[in-house]
Amino acid sequence: MTVAPAPWTDPASVPLIRFDGVSKRFGDVVAVDRVDLAIHKGEFFSLLGASGCGKTTLLRMLAGFEAPSDGRILIDGADVTAVPPYERPVNMMFQSYALFPHMTVAGNIAFGLKQDGLARPVIAAKVKAVLDLVQMGKFADRKPHQLSGGQRQRVALARCLAKEPKVLLLDEPLGALDKKLRQQTQLELVNIQDRVGVTFVMVTHDQEEAMTMSSRIGVMNAGRIQQVGTPVEIYEYPQSRYVADFIGAANMFEGTVSSASSAGVVVACPELAHDLTTAHADPLAGGHPVTVMVRPEKMSIGRDAPADGFNWARGTVADIAYLGDVSIYHVRLDSGRKVEALQANLRHTERHKLTWDDPVFLSWHPADALVLTR
């Protein structure tokens, strides 16, 4: 079986959506700052970032509710920067759902189709089809206030899907749902996207959600896109301290480059007694300040010194968080700083079970350490 190359890796592929140096200022506030972004057909693209970083603003500019202060937005090759929302081939699912309270479920869904001037029987058939798609067929005659939060969310989704847009925009679509329903709906959304093949652009500040659902993620901070990549790229190869810290947990060691070769960069770390070796091949000059990042699950914890070739650090167990399947060990280094190591609890009873104040070695393979320069 051959897997088609991802469109974003193919330089010949024309993106469906392009942000071209787009900025948005509200008075003195720069909500979106010189964003360049390309999203391809069929993608499930997530915008992830802390509250207030400009995700909603970016999405609203794509929908046409806000005009960019600078830059251009292209959809399918056409410049839509000045096109009003009612003429754009995109549909948005609002965080509040924005269902029309005076219309039934069927009326809400038919509303968008009527604007296209479709014939009545065609509209009725489409309404039925999308309601079945989101399993809401039985509720066609209800008013929105007679539905639960999860049901409303489905209707809002159906209302957008009925229009068969080129792009579906979702602003924290699952924000109002409880955890269980949320996970279930995440899978459903991905399934629906698979079936209808529409390009999804979703805003979320839940990284787990972004990781499970997306083909690619754009991490935003203070109006800027920090990094764009697949969930694996974002997690395993963050390009900046911000992204490393924002996605998952990260242990950071500050230091300076002591030597760099094709085998990897060696970093002198004043906090540790020895140099850290990495597999990061980057021709950095000696003395360059860098950060070495290691994910907690990539660190082994034990009483014995590690084998040669591994990086290590020494400390004492300060805290253990037992989560059932895994335990998180908070280890106080000799420098006084705490780092985290995550171990799977593979056996019921471990002979050499670690406990508080035990002296321990943390060790990790050079390939699992990342050198960050930003």
Added chain:
Amino acid sequence: MTGRLGRFLVGLPPYLWLALFFLAPFAIVLKISLSQPDAGIPPYLPLWDAAAEAGRQWRGTFDNYARLAEDGLYLAAYLNSIRIAGIATLACLLIGYPAAYAIARAPTAWRNSLLLLVALPFWTSFLIRVYAWIGILKTEGLLNALLLWLGVIAEPLQILQTDLAVIIGMTYSYLPFMVLPLYATLEKMDLSLLEAAADLGCRPFKAFLAVTLPLSMPGIIAGSLLVFIPAVGEFVIPDLLGGTDTLMIGKILWSEFFDNRDWPVASAVAVAMLVLLVAPIMIVQNARAGAEDKAGGKGRR
């Protein structure tokens, strides 16, 4: 037990208020409307003749109501009042809706000031403001002077002492009662609904008709009732701005009461107005609310 008593006591004041200021006066008016006129003070006879030999005797009568039905004047006055009040209500709606809409969509910092401007006329006596309209509408008044100066008309128009003057006066006087409830519904409307409409391909004006207008219906109904009901019974405006032939039920009531000193017929006019006008409106409103409850209840089960 104390909980129930407490709830009862808390719920009591509004009912006491209604009983004291609405039901009691209405009962008195109802009583007078059933009495026989008399030349004395008060100008009607008590319902029960205490002086009768065979104990107390019922002396109430429906003659006053019969007179309303027999004399076409009263019916004509009712219909004309409804017509004039209806036109004034429509005019208030046509002027008040855009005004309320503009205030509700104005920057938040301005809204209170704009609302204050709407309520500003209340700081001057109602009577003085209606008198001011005489100065504007009379043949040699400001409006005619302006129209003559603009060359729109060659001869001054006779506006004062016509139904038109009454309608203008009512529209002016009752406009705030239309604007305020409309503002209240428009202001609390979720604007993301309009964005959703635009997103689904709906142009702004169509979105107004399909979303804003139906959602502001409660405000339209409340404002229209607040204007229409008092306008039907209005006396001062038709008396000052209308002509002698402007037939309105408020004027009839006044002349029965003060000119003819026929309190029973005046009271009958008042009671009939209430029953003919307010009762149907209340029944319709109740039916509407009931229907909505039912629709809601069916889904919630």
